[in-house]
Amino acid sequence: MAQRSFSRRRSWRIPAAAVFLLSLAGVTWLLAAHLRSREPSHEPPVLRWGGDPEGGAPYVEADPRNPSVMRGFDVEVATAIAHGLGRQPQFIPVSWDAIDQSVRRGDFAIGMSGVEDTPARRATMLETIPYYEFTEVLTVRAADRGRFRTLADLRGRRIGTLGATMAYALLMKASGPDGFTTVSYDDDVHPYEDLKSGRLDAVVLDNIIAARSMRQVSGLYTQPVPLEVGHYVGVMAPGNGALRNRINAVLLARMRDGTLERIFKRWNVWNERQAVFEARLIRDGGHGTVAVGPSLPVHRGVLATVRRYLPALFAAAGITVVISCGAMALAILVGMLIAAGRIYGGRIVSAALLGYVELMRGTPVLLQLYVIYYGFASFIRLPAFWASLIGLGLNYAAYESEIYRGALEAVPKGQLEAARTLGLSEPQILRLVRGPQAFRLALPPMTNDFVSMLKDSSLVSVLTVVELTKQASIFAANSGSWVLPGVLCGAFYLALSLPLAHVARRLELRWKAPTA
Amino acid sequence: MEGTDRMTPVLEIRGLRLAFGAREVLRGVDVRLEGGAFVALMGLSGAGKSSVLRAIVALEPFTAGTITVDGFTLRPGPVPRESQLRALRRKVGMVFQQHHLFEHLPARDNVTLALVHALGMEKAEAERRAMSLLDALAVSPRARALPRELSGGEAQRVAIARALATDPPLLLLDEPTASLDPARREELGGSLAALCRAGRTLLVTTHDVDFARHFAQQVIVLADGQVAEIGDPAAVLSRSSHPATQRLLQARPGSRAS
Numbered sequence: 180m181a182q183r184s185f186s187r188r189r190s191w192r193i194p195a196a197a198v199f200l201l202s203l204a205g206v207t208w209l210l211a212a213h214l215r216s217r218e219p220s221h222e223p224p225v226l227r228w229g230g231d232p233e234g235g236a237p238y239v240e241a242d243p244r245n246p247s248v249m250r251g252f253d254v255e256v257a258t259a260i261a262h263g264l265g266r267q268p269q270f271i272p273v274s275w276d277a278i279d280q281s282v283r284r285g286d287f288a289i290g291m292s293g294v295e296d297t298p299a300r301r302a303t304m305l306e307t308i309p310y311y312e313f314t315e316v317l318t319v320r321a322a323d324r325g326r327f328r329t330l331a332d333l334r335g336r337r338i339g340t341l342g343a344t345m346a347y348a349l350l351m352k353a354s355g356p357d358g359f360t361t362v363s364y365d366d367d368v369h370p371y372e373d374l375k376s377g378r379l380d381a382v383v384l385d386n387i388i389a390a391r392s393m394r395q396v397s398g399l400y401t402q403p404v405p406l407e408v409g410h411y412v413g414v415m416a417p418g419n420g421a422l423r424n425r426i427n428a429v430l431l432a433r434m435r436d437g438t439l440e441r442i443f444k445r446w447n448v449w450n451e452r453q454a455v456f457e458a459r460l461i462r463d464g465g466h467g468t469v470a471v472g473p474s475l476p477v478h479r480g481v482l483a484t485v486r487r488y489l490p491a492l493f494a495a496a497g498i499t500v501v502i503s504c505g506a507m508a509l510a511i512l513v514g515m516l517i518a519a520g521r522i523y524g525g526r527i528v529s530a531a532l533l534g535y536v537e538l539m540r541g542t543p544v545l546l547q548l549y550v551i552y553y554g555f556a557s558f559i560r561l562p563a564f565w566a567s568l569i570g571l572g573l574n575y576a577a578y579e580s581e582i583y584r585g586a587l588e589a590v591p592k593g594q595l596e597a598a599r600t601l602g603l604s605e606p607q608i609l610r611l612v613r614g615p616q617a618f619r620l621a622l623p624p625m626t627n628d629f630v631s632m633l634k635d636s637s638l639v640s641v642l643t644v645v646e647l648t649k650q651a652s653i654f655a656a657n658s659g660s661w662v663l664p665g666v667l668c669g670a671f672y673l674a675l676s677l678p679l680a681h682v683a684r685r686l687e688l689r690w691k692a693p694t695a
Numbered sequence: 696m697e698g699t700d701r702m703t704p705v706l707e708i709r710g711l712r713l714a715f716g717a718r719e720v721l722r723g724v725d726v727r728l729e730g731g732a733f734v735a736l737m738g739l740s741g742a743g744k745s746s747v748l749r750a751i752v753a754l755e756p757f758t759a760g761t762i763t764v765d766g767f768t769l770r771p772g773p774v775p776r777e778s779q780l781r782a783l784r785r786k787v788g789m790v791f792q793q794h795h796l797f798e799h800l801p802a803r804d805n806v807t808l809a810l811v812h813a814l815g816m817e818k819a820e821a822e823r824r825a826m827s828l829l830d831a832l833a834v835s836p837r838a839r840a841l842p843r844e845l846s847g848g849e850a851q852r853v854a855i856a857r858a859l860a861t862d863p864p865l866l867l868l869d870e871p872t873a874s875l876d877p878a879r880r881e882e883l884g885g886s887l888a889a890l891c892r893a894g895r896t897l898l899v900t901t902h903d904v905d906f907a908r909h910f911a912q913q914v915i916v917l918a919d920g921q922v923a924e925i926g927d928p929a930a931v932l933s934r935s936s937h938p939a940t941q942r943l944l945q946a947r948p949g950s951r952a953s
Contacts, residue, residue, distance in 0.1 A: 593791060594795055597791060598797070602780075605777055607813075616797075
């Protein structure tokens with residue numbers, strides 16, 4: 180009986196999968212055709228450029244008076260380039276860490292949003308000549324300005340920065356000899372807040388970001404000696420060399436005629452360093468100062484690259500597993516308590532628990548993680564790991580509780596009545612009869628949730644935890660391509676979730692309720 | 696006063712009234728069972744037989760009357776909490792028509808559960824007791840089987856063993872013959888008669904006239920929520936002129952010529 184229904188199910192599964200794949204292919208083809216038809220063969224009258232509005236002033240921000248308009252020095256430089264090419268600028272918003280992939284896809288011609296000149300980017304993308312020279316600077320609490328002057332002073336301390344940046348690479352390189360911990364953030368505001376609250380002892384980031392944050396967060400001090408010098412460039416797709424060369428010419432012309440100087444002065448980021456830098460660039464005609472074009476041997480062959488990143492990915496997968504398992508254990512425990520409270524508790528307890536469930540299910544888990552980590556920081560300063568585990572656990576507890584409540588209510592009444600006639604107390608009935616039977620009903624949906632948890636745990640990277648996905652994106656930023664990191668990352672997740680699904684199927688079969 | 700005095704009833708029901716919403720299922724039922732009796736509670740479907748049993752084990756609230764089991768009295772109103780029913784649970788065992796064996800436990804653990812957790816018996820001793828009960832009911836070879844692996848007859852015998860585990864003086868069985876073939880029915884009757892000889896009091900609902908006639912010492916016929924007839928099976932089931940009993944006899948499926 181079971182055998183037959185199984186084979187029947189399988190027999191429609193294959194055509195269904197085929198139909199699904201075919202329609203997917205069809206939709207993709209139509210979309211591609213549609214997009215192709217939209218691209219005229221002659222040169223478009225607009226220059227599409229991509230930037231991250233979340234980067235904020237002075238780079239790119241939404242004008243507070245009219246949020247549909249972008250402003251910032253990157254916006255003005257892009258506009259100057261477009262006009263120099265005889266085109267109109269068209270802004271395409273993009274997340275900062277996706278600029279390279281997006282420009283490669285052809286979403287826009289050039290990405291500029293504080294995009295750094297790095298060896299990896301030079302090797303895999305096209306870069307314009309640099310248009311701004313920045314420095315990586317060390318920011319500490321004002322009270323520590325005499326104590327923490329250099330990275331070497333920060334042995335055993337925690338230093339924050341923005342992930343996948345030059346500053347991050349600099350810290351990773353120095354953390355070995357100098358013995359500090361690098362904490363990677365997804366944005367450049369929270370590191371300074373965490374520095375002030377004591378979660379960090381220093382932040383290393385671009386001087387422009389440091390100066391901005393000092394205006395927003397009080398009690399900080401930036402050391403005057405730069406740790407490293409870097410350059411902002413426009414990033415373009417490989418193969419777009421002709422346009423890149425024209426843009427370089429425009430940039431040099433705008434340096435010569437003082438347009439860039441006026442822009443940078445308007446945004447308060449002009450300094451003596453820029454004057455020297457621009458003069459040198461103009462003298463060399465855009466060459467010499469910075470190596471433009473492939474320079475560092477980034478491509479070492481797939482195997483070597485994999486071997487280099489595998490240990491870090493394994494460690495990150497470990498973090499993913501520990502956080503997922505811990506959060507799931509918490510979710511199961513709290514979920515059981517909520518379910519029991521909703522069934523056995525009085526009206527008030529039950530209503531309060533329902534409120535909790537609806538709140539947790541009705542708001543994004545990302546927001547909940549932020550609230551637990553940053554929102555509660557004023558009275559309880561949880562370490563990122565624990566905030567992640569608790570945040571995910573409490574969120575999933577709401578879903579688990581609904582599963583358990585349904586499962587508890589699905590246990591046949593006859594089972595409970597039989598237990599009562601035998602003289603078992605209500606708590607005993609829950610523990611010995613109702614609970615175990617409900618658990619068997621709840622197991623399949625619980626396994627689903629655990630697999631979801633493995634993947635949702637990637638959200639905790641916003642709380643500076645470097646788990647699997649975060650490590651893969653660091654890897655991608657360093658190597659300039661998502662292909663290999665993406666494949667490895669996916670393989671790790673599959674290796675974690677497939678055995679789980681297998682075990683669950685086995686248990687499900689063994690505990691299968693009679694179909695009678 | 697408790698005791699084995701044959702004059703003290705093990706079960707006494709007086710004026711029992713029970714309603715499901717507006718529908719009154721029992722309208723003044725009186726039953727008195729002496730120790731060691733084997734009584735068949737008969738009636739057509741819907742006559743209220745099961746409701747009587749469920750009221751006795753405090754699974755169903757009733758609106759009027761009293762139920763006294765071996766000195767423990769249930770009164771009208773909501774069903775008391777389990778903590779107040781401890782004494783009752785030791786006095787009466789129940790075998791449900793659908794058995795309601797605990798699906799997640801093997802046969803033996805179904806029997807030991809109450810011994811270990813309600814009586815606080817040592818696990819090893821509870822297991823010995825369970826095995827001897829299963830042995831007496833001829834299902835000990837199936838001790839490790841899960842309920843869903845048991846046949847209907849096996850499940851019933853495990854359910855009887857489970858109900859007997861805590862040694863209650865009164866045992867209730869709801870329609871035990873319903874799903875048994877004639878041979879199994881004979882076996883069941885024999886087992887129950889043996890329990891009865893050992894001093895256990897049995898109240899068995901059934902609409903199986905032959906079963907009642909062969910094994911019961913007394914027959915109570917329920918009709919329209921009241922006791923229509925009460926007496927010796929041979930007398931009630933052969934010569935009765937009561938219309939309710941007549942209907943019961945006519946409704947008998949595949950009735951044997953007598």
